[in-house]
Amino acid sequence: MSVRIYVPGDSAACSVGADDVAARIVELAEAGGVTVEVIRNGSRGMLWLEPFVEVQTAAGRVGYGPVASGDVAELIEAGLFDGRPHALGHGLVDQIPWLARQQRVSFARVGLADPLDLDEYRRLGGLVGLGRALAKPAAEVADDVLASGLRGRGGAGFPAGIKWRTVQEAPGEVKYVCCNADEGDSGTFADRMLMEGDPFTLLEGMAIAGTAVGASIGLIYVRSEYPSAIRTLRTAVDIARIDGWLGDDVMGSGRAFDVRIVEGAGSYVCGEETAMLESLEGKRGMVRPKPPIPALEGLFGKPTLVHNVLTLSAVPQILADGPAAYQALGVDRSRGTQVFQLAGNIARGGIVELAFGVSLRELVEDFGGGTYSGRPVRAVQVGGPLGAYLPDSALDVSMDYEALLAANSMLGHGGVVVFDDTVDMAAQARFAMEFCAVESCGKCTPCRIGSTRGVEVIDKITAGIDPERNLVLLEELCETMTDGSLCAMGGLTPLPVRSAVAHFGEDFHRSANGQPRQ
Amino acid sequence: MAYGELGGDALTGKATSGQSAATAEAALLESLPPEERLILPCLQHIQRGLGYISDSAVNVVAEFLNVSRAEVIGVLTYYHDLRRTPPPAVVVGVCVAEACQAAGVRSLIEQIEHDFGVTLGAGTGLGAIEFAKAYCLGNCALGPAVMVNGRLVGRCDIGRVRAAVVNAQVVPR
Numbered sequence: 169m170s171v172r173i174y175v176p177g178d179s180a181a182c183s184v185g186a187d188d189v190a191a192r193i194v195e196l197a198e199a200g201g202v203t204v205e206v207i208r209n210g211s212r213g214m215l216w217l218e219p220f221v222e223v224q225t226a227a228g229r230v231g232y233g234p235v236a237s238g239d240v241a242e243l244i245e246a247g248l249f250d251g252r253p254h255a256l257g258h259g260l261v262d263q264i265p266w267l268a269r270q271q272r273v274s275f276a277r278v279g280l281a282d283p284l285d286l287d288e289y290r291r292l293g294g295l296v297g298l299g300r301a302l303a304k305p306a307a308e309v310a311d312d313v314l315a316s317g318l319r320g321r322g323g324a325g326f327p328a329g330i331k332w333r334t335v336q337e338a339p340g341e342v343k344y345v346c347c348n349a350d351e352g353d354s355g356t357f358a359d360r361m362l363m364e365g366d367p368f369t370l371l372e373g374m375a376i377a378g379t380a381v382g383a384s385i386g387l388i389y390v391r392s393e394y395p396s397a398i399r400t401l402r403t404a405v406d407i408a409r410i411d412g413w414l415g416d417d418v419m420g421s422g423r424a425f426d427v428r429i430v431e432g433a434g435s436y437v438c439g440e441e442t443a444m445l446e447s448l449e450g451k452r453g454m455v456r457p458k459p460p461i462p463a464l465e466g467l468f469g470k471p472t473l474v475h476n477v478l479t480l481s482a483v484p485q486i487l488a489d490g491p492a493a494y495q496a497l498g499v500d501r502s503r504g505t506q507v508f509q510l511a512g513n514i515a516r517g518g519i520v521e522l523a524f525g526v527s528l529r530e531l532v533e534d535f536g537g538g539t540y541s542g543r544p545v546r547a548v549q550v551g552g553p554l555g556a557y558l559p560d561s562a563l564d565v566s567m568d569y570e571a572l573l574a575a576n577s578m579l580g581h582g583g584v585v586v587f588d589d590t591v592d593m594a595a596q597a598r599f600a601m602e603f604c605a606v607e608s609c610g611k612c613t614p615c616r617i618g619s620t621r622g623v624e625v626i627d628k629i630t631a632g633i634d635p636e637r638n639l640v641l642l643e644e645l646c647e648t649m650t651d652g653s654l655c656a657m658g659g660l661t662p663l664p665v666r667s668a669v670a671h672f673g674e675d676f677h678r679s680a681n682g683q684p685r686q
Numbered sequence: 687m688a689y690g691e692l693g694g695d696a697l698t699g700k701a702t703s704g705q706s707a708a709t710a711e712a713a714l715l716e717s718l719p720p721e722e723r724l725i726l727p728c729l730q731h732i733q734r735g736l737g738y739i740s741d742s743a744v745n746v747v748a749e750f751l752n753v754s755r756a757e758v759i760g761v762l763t764y765y766h767d768l769r770r771t772p773p774p775a776v777v778v779g780v781c782v783a784e785a786c787q788a789a790g791v792r793s794l795i796e797q798i799e800h801d802f803g804v805t806l807g808a809g810t811g812l813g814a815i816e817f818a819k820a821y822c823l824g825n826c827a828l829g830p831a832v833m834v835n836g837r838l839v840g841r842c843d844i845g846r847v848r849a850a851v852v853n854a855q856v857v858p859r
Contacts, residue, residue, distance in 0.1 A: 450724025512788030517827025
């Protein structure tokens with residue numbers, strides 16, 4: 169009989185040797201006369217354990233990691249194929265506390281199967297949501313999304329159901345659904361892992377959205393840094409077309425909806441929805457002023473539903489289980505779950521999907537296990553490069569939209585980047601301005617000019633040139649950028665800068681050689 | 687960007703040289719489906735086929751889409767991915783964003799610049815290897831991360847970078 173082994177094909181797992189491990193397992197199994205079936209699943213999200221090898225046993229799947237190709241011979245010797253214990257073993261995967269404590273909704277299927285195996289997708293509950301959505305009037309589908317409390321997971325947190333209704337009720341024959349998969353925030357990788365690990369969920373969410381709002385074409389704008397996600401999505405679209413749930417007649421409903429994958433070309437600001445629409449039109453990714461809102465005048469001037477990958481990926485489950493189940497999770501106006509991503513200098517980095525309301529400290533300390541370097545945590549940046557740097561004393565904040573705003577921070581796309589005590593926060597503040605200067609689309613002056621001036625002013629401060637006056641100037645510059653920029657790029661770049669000054673002021677009072685000034 | 691650099695007639699936009707290259711580029715564009723007949727997809731398609739976007743390609747795209755050369759150049763110079771010179775054998779994107787900074791990419795960059803004799807983001811170094819800055823490769827829990835000819839490498843130290851570069855030199859793209 170054949171042994172079923174799982175070795176993730178996720179690009180993070182492959183970045184630390186999963187391909188070699190898979191090849192080695194096949195090679196040694198053949199040499200030993202054992203028939204193995206190696207399935208390249210998505211990643212379970214326990215990235216510090218990658219490559220994470222799982223073996224199907226009668227009791228369930230047993231996990232080992234991190235496995236190097238050099239470990240394979242010894243593992244097989246110790247009884248890998250029977251799921252026997254080993255120093256690299258973690259027992260039954262479903263019982264690993266780090267996973268068992270999560271509330272996975274969007275990531276429920278990621279890591280369980282071959283991402284492109286449609287039979288497995290159905291077996292694990294896929295396409296139930298689309299079936300239910302097609303069976304009811306479109307207005308009710310939008311009502312369900314509204315009732316679930318789902319808000320935009322790209323960062324802005326706008327109620328998804330309101331957008332659906334707006335596009336639904338907008339006049340016009342031609343409408344679009346655009347999925348924003350330009351996941352440029354450092355510290356975030358959930359979109360990538362979902363697209364690589366469970367692409368059908370995203371496509372199903374888009375099909376529900378498209379058939380509900382009356383769009384027949386959906387586009388997924390994927391950043392070029394994600395070549396593996398692009399390949400997986402393209403294959404998934406082909407499979408869904410052949411199976412009849414994308415194309416001219418979605419699941420025999422008589423409604424048409426098809427999806428096209430569009431590759432980005434390296435531009436952070438194209439993650440801003442209007443810049444993305446410009447880029448989808450083949451132009452420079454310049455931000456558009458709002459209004460008009462994309463829901464009324466979006467791609468090529470047509471009503472367009474724009475959502476992040478995680479927003480659309482939450483939709484199939486909402487339709488399958490009903491909005492009440494999703495709405496029951498979370499706190500206050502942050503309903504459902506958030507896919508947090510633990511990154512940077514962290515001992516146990518990866519995907520933690522939980523209901524809103526978990527504290528940042530629980531994420532960093534309980535799940536994350538502190539720093540990878542073993543040194544004390546000094547700063548945590550929440551919400552990507554435009555998010556605030558928080559000191560240890562602020563880590564008890566509840567991770568939901570409103571609580572983070574109240575703490576002068578923001579949830580963003582759910583990225584959590586941990587820094588140890590060797591970090592120079594003046595350098596991080598400078599980088600925020602530098603990044604804005606590199607990536608600014610150039611349309612508005614506060615962002616285009618302000619970012620360059622910001623780098624210069626911070627350089628003067630750290631060089632000890634009139635630091636007190638230059639700190640005042642930096643604050644005034646931040647105020648101008650916050651109030652005067654067209655989009656979040658220039659408008660939020662001051663957030664990391666101001667938080668660095670506010671919480672780590674001592675780093676701005678060092679002389680050029682790094683010594684504290686007297 | 688001086689017009690003279692583009693190898694065409696600045697006023698008419700007609701190509702004055704590189705006719706055979708222009709033919710190859712035009713042939714590539716003819717294969718594009720209607721929905722991709724926009725400036726950015728045209729440029730990406732040419733780059734996928736020929737490795738880079740030559741000066742004559744600018745004219746070809748402008749003519750193909752019936753837009754001005756200025757519009758094509760505007761798009762071409764906007765996106766980091768689009769290149770105007772042939773790519774070297776090995777292109778290494780080094781993630782310089784926050785999560786990789788937290789994981790120590792600043793010191794890794796110093797070692798790369800020292801060992802390979804390059805400045806990150808400034809053209810090619812020894813053995814025609816280009817080291818470019820990348821702003822997040824989506825491997826933020828396993829940093830520092832680099833991408834070598836499209837292959838992601840995590841938990842990088844200088845040894846792993848060297849090994850990945852050597853591997854890319856022997857494996858065709």
